[in-house]
Amino acid sequence: MKILSLAKLSRLFLMLIIGGLPSVLFSQQEVKNREIYVPFDDLQTILASGIQRIYLPRGEYEELLKKAEFKPGEAPPQETVLRSAKYRITIQGDSAIITGDLEVESLSPGLQQLPLGFAGVSLLQVMNGQQTATLIRDSDVGIRLLMAKPGKHQYQFSMSAPVQHAAAKQSLSILLPHAANSTIDLTVPGNIEIKSGASVLERTVDVATNQTAFKLLAKPGPLVLSMSLNNKLLKSERIVVARNVLVAELTQAIERLHGTFSMQIVQGAASEFRYRVPDQFEVTNVTAPGVSRWSVAKENDEQILTVDMRVPQIENLLVHITALRSAPATGSWEFPAIQPLDVLVSTGVVGILADRRLAVNSLETAGVISLDTAVLQRALPASIFVVEPGAPLIRVLATYYVPQTDYSIKADIAQPENRTHVQTST
Known part of the structure; x- marks a missing residue:
């Protein structure tokens, strides 16, 4: 078994370092696009296989390359998002009591605003856990929810809305914020039917309490419900x-x-x-x-x-x-x-x-x-x-x-x- 001297080991180690330098330096060099110059008369031969092509001046081509070099920004496209909404509507005579559980998320630090599309309702209370939420009203956008911290938050909304009674029907017209994950539960006294305004997923009649419960398909836009009157209300009016x-x-x-x-x-x-x-x-x-x-x-x-x-x-x-x-x-x-x-x-x-x-x-x-x-x-x-x-x-x-x-x-x-x-x- 041969034992290499310290001088030989030093020379061998130096050779390995020097030999690896070109590959490291090459990897750190900027990659350049290759350009091929072809006579204009021979372009038809080279591009014969393609059926879609366009000729651009050199300056316009360079400008398009700069625009194509898009780097994603650090800030999100929007600062806040409404993740889910669960609404429960209870008809009580001439009014409707509405409660909503909204899950929202602030994507950026600092004070952020979330526009909420409400119409036809009166806000009674908005809570974030045990604390009262902060809202501002804008004549252009409407109601905005203020959030001071990033992350997900749960808010509880309490609202009321008027119920209109006509000769043979009762109607409710409101606008609630819509999310991709939204549900609407409706409870009405008596044995009634929904004539128009919403797609009914499930209908249940509770004979003991004399109530009808509906599960409605939530859709963006106004909720305009037309319902039949219950028998007791028909007799009284x-x-x-x-x-x-x-x-x-x-x-x-x-x-x-x-x-x-x-x-x-x-x-x-x-x-x-x-x-x-x-x-x-x-x-x-x-x-x-x-x-x-x-x-x-x-x-x-x-x-x-x-x-x-x-x-x-x-x-x-x-x-x-x-x-x-x-x-x-x-x-x-x-x-x-x-x-x-x-x-x-x-x-x-x-x-x-x-x-x-x-x-x-x-x-x-x-x-x-x-x-x-x-x-x-x-x-x-x-x-x-x-x-x-x-x-x-x-x-x-x-x-x-x-x-x-x-x-x-x-x-x-x-x-x-x-x-x-x-x-x-x-």
Whole structure:
């Protein structure tokens, strides 16, 4: 094994250092672009493979190179950003309570401003944790949020907005700051639907609390919601006047009621109409434009007919009702009235049609005005003219104008004795 002397080791180390200097110096030298000079006549041969090219003067080419050397700046393109927003809207009568959890971020040190697009709302409180946030109002930009420290921050907004009520709907028009990650939860009293203004992601009806909850798709721009009214609000704000034509048809076998009710909606809207039906009578038919369904139920020992509409009605409506009692009207008889409920005024014309074979005696009235029978003949409901096979001949017995719901018409009705008429010839 050979041992190198100290002098030889020094010379070898120096040679290694000197040998590595050219590569280090070459790497530190500025890289220059290579230029090739080609005669103008030979350019077509060199550029034959390309189909897109342009010729520039030398000065313009150098200027474009300088513009292409873009170096990213140290400052961000904007100083603040709204990262997420979660809104909860609760309708309470004529106002909406809005709470929002906003996550914002300041990207630069120092005092920064974040413009917030609010419209149609009144700011009640803005908190950053336990501290009150600082806001400024600008006539051009609107409301700006001030942040003194860089980083992410959480803010809680409390707001209110008016809710407009029309004949058959309630509406809310507001503008809230939008972020890429935004959600909107809406809670409204009653069982309602959103007619327009937002895309509904989820709808839940809580029967116990009588509330409807919505999850809405958040979009940039104003939020203009049009919603239906709940049933309780419809009843409290509506004014309905009823004009009626009610006819009692009396035969030896049955007793039938034919009613035409003109429901005149003076104010508000009506999603249902209710009628009190006499005992022992069964409702056989209900017709009206826009009827969704009808049902009869017992309420406080009374038969109540409920006619539900597909959409709340804001215009006058004709409701035709037919009810049947499968027993003859004999003995002491009183006019069986179908009375509209939840109306301001109920007036109309009532009439009695009787089988020609029935004997109607001792007709007594109270709270009515006698009319010519021709008035009733012109206002007879269409259901009367549906004649069944074997139906007896009937006659108009009496016609009255009823100015109020408190009236009575009584009579004694007797069936004639059975007789046999025989005629022979010899």
